[in-house]
Every structure is written in C-alpha cells, then in structure tokens.
Amino acid sequence: MSKKKDNNEETLEQELDQELENELENEEVLEDIVDEEIDELAQLQEKLDDMENNYLRANAEMQNIQRRSNEERQTLQKYRSQDLAKKILPSLDNLERALAVEGLSDDVKKGLEMTQESLLNALKEEGVTEVEIVVNETKMDHNYHMAIQTVESDAEADTITQVFQKGYVLHDRILRPAMVVVAQ
The missing domain is CATH 1.20.5 (Single alpha-helices involved in coiled-coils or other helix-helix interfaces)
Known part of the structure; x- marks a missing residue:
C-alpha cells in the first residue's frame, strides 16, 4: 500500500x-x-x-x-470710394479754377459754388477730406505735401508759402498730396 x-x-x-x-x-x-x-x-x-x-x-x-x-x-x-474720389478731384480743381475767373455773372458763380459744395459734401460723406494747410504757418510734411518749388521767404524754413493744388485724404490714406511751394 x-x-x-x-x-x-x-x-x-x-x-x-x-x-x-x-x-x-x-x-x-x-x-x-x-x-x-x-x-x-x-x-x-x-x-x-x-x-x-x-x-x-x-x-x-x-x-x-x-x-x-x-x-x-x-x-x-x-476705402471703397477711393477710385471714384480720385476721378472726381480733377473736376473739383476745375470748378475752383472756374470760380477764380474774373467777370463771371452772379448766377454762373452761384451755380458753380453750389456744384462745388455738393461734390465736397458727397466726398466728405465718404470720408474724403482736404489736407489742411495754413499758408506761412503749416510746415512741410512729406506724407501730405509735395514741394514743387522752393523760394526765398521771410517765413520760417520748410513752411508752406503757396498752394498750387489742394491735397485730399480718404480716412487715413492719402489720395493726392497737396502741391506746394516751400520757404527756404
């Protein structure tokens, strides 16, 4: 077992x-x-x-x-109105030249002023403003002004003494610089 x-x-x-x-x-x-x-x-x-x-x-x-x-x-x-504004600016220049002509009848002058005012208002509504210049006070700024001539002057150097063509800005963008004469 x-x-x-x-x-x-x-x-x-x-x-x-x-x-x-x-x-x-x-x-x-x-x-x-x-x-x-x-x-x-x-x-x-x-x-x-x-x-x-x-x-x-x-x-x-x-x-x-x-x-x-x-x-x-x-x-x-x-900036949608930029191109249109650039096309209208020469017409504004022409209206300004026409208003400077001597011997215009009051009715013609009034019509030109009304046309100019309506164009300026339309541009202003779109944000277009004129580059502000006070002759013999405003300093030259290459961002907004284009000097086309310099002259001897009693004004301080780099001061704008004459405006040949107005400049315009759309909001913060330059459309056209102002053409100016600058003191030396």
Whole structure:
C-alpha cells in the first residue's frame, strides 16, 4: 500500500506540478495579452492626441481666416470710394479754377459754388477730406505735401508759402498730396 500511496502522491505531485506549470503559462499568456492591450491603448491614445492637436490647429486656422476675411472686408468697405474720389478731384480743381475767373455773372458763380459744395459734401460723406494747410504757418510734411518749388521767404524754413493744388485724404490714406511751394 505504501507503493500505491507513493504512486498516488507522486501522481498528485505531478498533477500539481502540471497545474502549476499550466497556471504559470496562463499567467504569462495573460501578461502578454495585457501588455499587448496596454501597447494598443497607448497607440490609440497617441492617435487621439494627434487628432485632437490637428483639430485644434484646424480650428485656430479657421478662426484666423475668418478674422483676416473680416479685416479685409472692413478695409474694402472703408476705402471703397477711393477710385471714384480720385476721378472726381480733377473736376473739383476745375470748378475752383472756374470760380477764380474774373467777370463771371452772379448766377454762373452761384451755380458753380453750389456744384462745388455738393461734390465736397458727397466726398466728405465718404470720408474724403482736404489736407489742411495754413499758408506761412503749416510746415512741410512729406506724407501730405509735395514741394514743387522752393523760394526765398521771410517765413520760417520748410513752411508752406503757396498752394498750387489742394491735397485730399480718404480716412487715413492719402489720395493726392497737396502741391506746394516751400520757404527756404
């Protein structure tokens, strides 16, 4: 019986060893599966992070495009009358020359003044204003004035002594610089 008992114990030991070995193998397989799942999860998280980053970049770019578009639209709206104003300015110059002619009848002079006033009002409504110059007081500014001549004068140097042609500005943009004579 002792042999049988020894055999039984031996068989039992072998079975336990086999079971333990199977469990260790199962644990290794489970660890491998868990490691694979963790790797896959890390890859998915990385893809998610990339997609989120791409989304945020695209969203920011879209906002920049909208902002630039709005700014461009506002600029176009602000300066929409620039070309028309440039075309009207020579007519204003001609009206001014016509008003300077001696011997005009009062009716003709009144008609010319009314026409000039209506053109100036229309331009003013669009944001066009005359470059203001006070003769013998205003200093030459290359942004708004174009010197066509310099003269010896009692006035301070770089002071405008005469205006040949008026200058005009549309909001903050120069349409045409004033043509002036400057003291030396």
